[in-house]
Amino acid sequence: MNETVTALVADDEEAPREQLLLALQTAWPELRILARAVNGADAWDAWLEHEPQVCFLDVRMPGLSGIEVAQRIAGRAHVVFVTAHGDHALDAFNTGAVDYVLKPVDGARLAQAVRRVRARLMANANQAPPDLARLLQQLGVQARRPAPLEVIQAGVGREVRLIRVEEVLYFESDTRYTRVVHADGDALIRTPLKELLTQLDPERFWQIHRSVVVNQRCIASALRIDEGSMVITLRGRDERLPVSRHFQGLFRAQ
The missing domain is CATH 3.40.50.2300 (Response regulator)
Structure with a gap:
C-alpha cells in the first residue's frame, strides 16, 4: 500500500x-x-x-x-x-x-x-x-462490567449534593470538569467524561459526541441539519445537543 x-x-x-x-x-x-x-x-x-x-x-x-x-x-x-x-x-x-x-x-x-x-x-x-x-x-465474547454507577456526589458551594444517576439528563465535558445536568439544575464534578463512561449503564446513557453523553430516556427527537450535522432535543428542554457523525447511526427511523 x-x-x-x-x-x-x-x-x-x-x-x-x-x-x-x-x-x-x-x-x-x-x-x-x-x-x-x-x-x-x-x-x-x-x-x-x-x-x-x-x-x-x-x-x-x-x-x-x-x-x-x-x-x-x-x-x-x-x-x-x-x-x-x-x-x-x-x-x-x-x-x-x-x-x-x-x-x-x-x-x-x-x-x-x-x-x-x-x-x-x-x-x-x-x-x-x-x-x-x-x-x-x-463468538459469545462478552465484557464483564461492574454494576453501573447509581449516585454522583457533586460539590455545590459548601454543600455536597447527591444526584441520582437516573435523574441526570446529560453529561457534558467542560474543560477540566464534567457538567452534570439534571431537572433541578446542574453541577460540576472533577471526574472526566471518558472515565464516567466506564461507570454508566450503556443501555441508558448514550454517547452522542466526544463531549456529550445523554440519558436516552430523555431524548425527544433527532433533527438532521444537513448531510453531516445532527442535533437532538430533550423533553421539556430548550437545548439542542450536537450528534457527531460517529454516533448518528443511533438515530435511524425504524
Missing part, C-alpha cells in the same frame, strides 16, 4: 506496550502511530480524536476492556487484540475476521497479523472493516 496507514496502540502495562511498538517498527515500518493509550477509556477517547485505521488493543485493561473498546468502534477500524491469555474464544479470531497476538509479542506472529491487516485494508479499500461487535456476539 502506498497510502500511509494510521494506528492506535493501547496497553496498560508499559513494558508490553513498548515491546509492541518496537516490534511494529520492524513488522510495519511505514505504519504511523497516532496515539498510545494506557487504559481503555483513553483508547476510546483517542480513537474518537484521531480515527486511526488500525487498533492494537490489549484485551484486559482497567475501565474499558479492549473488547469493550472494539465493540464501541463497531467495524470502523481494523482491530488486532494483544493478550497474555490464549483462551479458546480467541482461537476463533484466527479465522482472519479479527486477529490477535499473544504476549510476549513474537515477531513472526506479529508479522503474520500485519500481513492479514494489510491485505484486508487493500481488499476493503472501499468497504467498511468487519463488524467487530457482531462477531464478538457470535
Whole structure:
C-alpha cells in the first residue's frame, strides 16, 4: 500500500506496550502511530480524536476492556487484540475476521497479523472493516462490567449534593470538569467524561459526541441539519445537543 496507514496502540502495562511498538517498527515500518493509550477509556477517547485505521488493543485493561473498546468502534477500524491469555474464544479470531497476538509479542506472529491487516485494508479499500461487535456476539465474547454507577456526589458551594444517576439528563465535558445536568439544575464534578463512561449503564446513557453523553430516556427527537450535522432535543428542554457523525447511526427511523 502506498497510502500511509494510521494506528492506535493501547496497553496498560508499559513494558508490553513498548515491546509492541518496537516490534511494529520492524513488522510495519511505514505504519504511523497516532496515539498510545494506557487504559481503555483513553483508547476510546483517542480513537474518537484521531480515527486511526488500525487498533492494537490489549484485551484486559482497567475501565474499558479492549473488547469493550472494539465493540464501541463497531467495524470502523481494523482491530488486532494483544493478550497474555490464549483462551479458546480467541482461537476463533484466527479465522482472519479479527486477529490477535499473544504476549510476549513474537515477531513472526506479529508479522503474520500485519500481513492479514494489510491485505484486508487493500481488499476493503472501499468497504467498511468487519463488524467487530457482531462477531464478538457470535463468538459469545462478552465484557464483564461492574454494576453501573447509581449516585454522583457533586460539590455545590459548601454543600455536597447527591444526584441520582437516573435523574441526570446529560453529561457534558467542560474543560477540566464534567457538567452534570439534571431537572433541578446542574453541577460540576472533577471526574472526566471518558472515565464516567466506564461507570454508566450503556443501555441508558448514550454517547452522542466526544463531549456529550445523554440519558436516552430523555431524548425527544433527532433533527438532521444537513448531510453531516445532527442535533437532538430533550423533553421539556430548550437545548439542542450536537450528534457527531460517529454516533448518528443511533438515530435511524425504524
